[in-house]
Amino acid sequence: MGENDENKDKLSVDEESKKQFLEELKNKNMEEKRKLKEIKDKKDKEEESSLKAEESQGDNTQLDNTKADITKADNDEVDNTKIEPAVNEKSSNPDTELKVKKSLVPHNLKLSIIDTAVSAVISVACLYLFDLILRLVFGYYIADMKGMYIILFLIASILYPVITRSCKSRKTLGEKFTTIPKGAD
Structure with a gap:
């Protein structure tokens, strides 16, 4: 019985140490979550301030462009530096570039899916046609249909x-059925 009492004491100590360990883990986890939240909030504030800076810069650019247009109308000689911001604004505007990139991804994805599906259908048709010819003419058949399909699919996709x-x-059929969005050229 003395051994059972010692084991119970050991177990109770182990349970207490387990509880303490789990409590420490919870505290560390809570601290890491708090730090991550602070970092996320900091990034959000930085993004917000950069957007405000871009908006104010965009307003200033629009004012400069308006002044350049007025100056151009008034004078026959126009300073090229005043016209350049108007020309470069469209190409350097991150919003339009982002829209073009976002619209190209679904276009390219749709194109790729259609072309892959066509290659898959072609390879299935070739597989069964090849199997039919082997059976009727030579009396043989394709034992490994999956392996042969993979080979034919690779050949068809190339x-x-x-x-x-x-x-x-x-x-390709994918290029025919998908249209390129305007401004993506």
């Missing part, structure tokens, strides 16, 4: 764009 771009329309 040759399909090459063949379709050498034809009259010079476009």
